[in-house]
Amino acid sequence: MFDGDVAELDAAGVLTSAAAHRAEIDRLEARLLVHAQVFADLHSADGLPTGGGEGRRPGRERGVVYGGAGCPAIAEFAPAEFGAMIGTSAGSAAAFIGQALALRHRLPRIWATVLNGEATPWKACKVATACLELSEEAAAMVDEQVAGLVDTVTPIRLGKIVTAARYRADQDAARSAAERKARERGVYVGRADDHGTKSVWILAATGDVLRFDATIDALAEALKTLGDPDPLRLRRARALGILADPAHAQAILTAGRTGTLPTSTPSEAAQPSATEVARPGDAATADVTTGVVACGQGERVEPWDVTPRADADRAPDAVAGAGQAATGVEAPTRQMVNADLAQLDGITGSRTSRTTIYVHLTDHTLATGHGVARVEGCGPLLAAQLTELIGHRPYSVRPVIDLNDTISVDAYEIPRRLREQLKLIHPVEQFPYGTAETTLATDLDHIQPYDPHGPPGQTGTTKLIPLRRYSHRVKTHGHWNVNRTTDDTLEWTSPHGFTFHVDHTGTRRTDSHQQRTTPRWIQHATDPDNPAAER
Known part of the structure; x- marks a missing residue:
């Protein structure tokens, strides 16, 4: 509609142009869904080898249903090539193909609104994903109830409407899902973000969660008594790491109640061991061992994170101190608190567990302490943030395999x-x-x-x-x-x-x-x- 310079438009013109471009993007996304459907048709599982012999050796391709009951099975490896061509992983491509097939075969009314430009494709795909485990009959009931609402309500309201429709369509399945949810108690660790922070999601008995919350509060209050200047939310976050060592946590709680540090002399076993120093070489990688359980090798996704799209209708939380950098660089007050905590750590004895952390950094960062490091399982961190990762225990740095050496x-x-x-x-x-x-x-x-x-x-x-x-x-x-x-x-x-x-x-x-x-x-x-x- 507007082929000229957008900067030449007035406010109304910019809004009109933006809406036109949004409509064009939706049209292209709908066409991409059609491409996914046709590609799946071209890779029907009917063409795969069946029976025994060479065609069914372990690891061979098989037919897989990606979109739910009622969708045709397709060749398992087909999403790998489709994903490579659209610049995404095979797993994401498989999910996308499954959504496309589910819309065509299980949710035809919603699919018709997408083709007519009356429904946003990505919202329709979310409905398809939400109905993935429903039977064909139940999915058809959701399709009938939701088809006219995909673009008339906000995504949050749409999600609630779809959930209610699912429950009405298959009440037995809804009850089973509720019972299954009750059995899904656990503690889940999410992916690290770009700033050295991980999330923890806890599903547990109400009483257990309340006691855990009270202990976190008590540790945060003890840190404040010992001179920690951070606000409560940051002290609570720090308390989580302290709680990983029960003896250390108990010492801090005791010190917080008395307002003084213990005067016991650390035992020989608790004395810091001599630190091995690795000279920076061609292989700028360090293996840091510490008692702090930090970033694991296996990444687990938060169970509530079912879509990569952020919900635009959710306002960001207003948090005290928002916009302030939290780089892990220690202020003088923080340094004194850390020294006290390190003293407590030595008194309470050594931890029973040791965790290997792989830290990749350049020789310049290793020598100066400034720059960016990459921690496996966490991603990029500022060098100063390694203090938070390692904690207060003695640690050792050892030479690693020369990555330039061919084995x-x-x-x-x-x-x-x-x-x-x-x-x-x-x-x-x-x-x-x-x-x-x-x-x-x-x-x-x-x-x-x-x-x-x-x-x-x-x-x-x-x-x-x-x-x-x-x-x-x-x-x-x-x-x-x-x-x-x-x-x-x-x-x-x-x-x-x-x-x-x-x-x-x-x-x-x-x-x-x-x-x-x-x-x-x-x-x-x-x-x-x-x-x-x-x-």
Whole structure:
């Protein structure tokens, strides 16, 4: 509608143009859903091998229903290529394809409003996800009740309406879900954000939560008595870390009640051990061991976080001190409080557990204490924030594997030293747009299949790549091809001939929009020298 410079428009013109662009985005998102449906149709599970023999070896592709009961099964590996082409992970692509199929097969009225431009596609997709576990009949009832409301109410109201419709559509399922929810008590740790903060979600008995809350309050009050100048909400957050060591927490509670520090002499066992100092080398990585249970290797997503979209109707919380940087840099008062806490920590004895934390940093940051570090399981942190991560216990820094050193062995089995080196070199799996964090349990796959009769040195630093199990299966059985073009770059070729480069900067498509005339999997299947080939 407006092809000129937006800056030349008045306020009404800008609003009109913005609405027109929003409508165009919705139209394109609806078309993308149609593309997902057609792509799924082209990859029906009917074309997959059935029965025994070669076609059903472990790891082979199978049919999967992504959209709920009533949706057709599609080839399990199809979302990997679709996701790579739209710049998202295979898991996100599978969810998107499932939403598209659910709208077409389970929620046809809502789907019609999307096609007519009467409903925002992403809102319709949220309805499809909410109804994923419903039967076809129950989903049809929700479809009938909600179809005319997708764009007429706010997302929060829409969510409540959908929930009520689900309960009415299948009351037995609603009761079962309520009972199942009651059994889902637990403590969940969420992903780290960009500022060194993690969230904890607790589902427990009311009495237990109230007692826990009271203990957190008591620790926060004790910290205030000992001179902590922070507001209550920050002292409560700090109390959570203290509570991880019951003896230390008890000492702080006692000191808070008396207003004085204990005068006991620390035992020999509690004396700080000599700290090993690693000189910064070419491999700018440190392994810091500490008693503080910090960032785990396995990331768990908050159970309430079912969509990546923020709800625009929810106002941000007004928090005291909002906008102030919390970098972990210690003020003089904070330093004195930390010294007192460290003294308490020494008196209460050593912790029974030790946690290994992998901290990646440059030699400059290691020498100066300024800069950015990357903590596995947490993400980027300011160097000053490492104090919060390590805590007050003695810690040791030890030299690590030189990441510039190439390790090679002759066996198929991968030694731990090589596995750890690859984990440090590749913090994320090396499949296009992969999101899985590399751990010591991640699959390490040979880029070129291992040949027991081949030359020595087939298992090495540049000949293995970390892949999550799904990506490993896609590479092995899904007609993808991968080659190493440089020590830092992998070139992946999809079944339909599209190429992607994966390196430390991420994933880039490199085929210049050129498509093979014949998909490579068809060429592979018709190769007379490959009698076992099949799709």
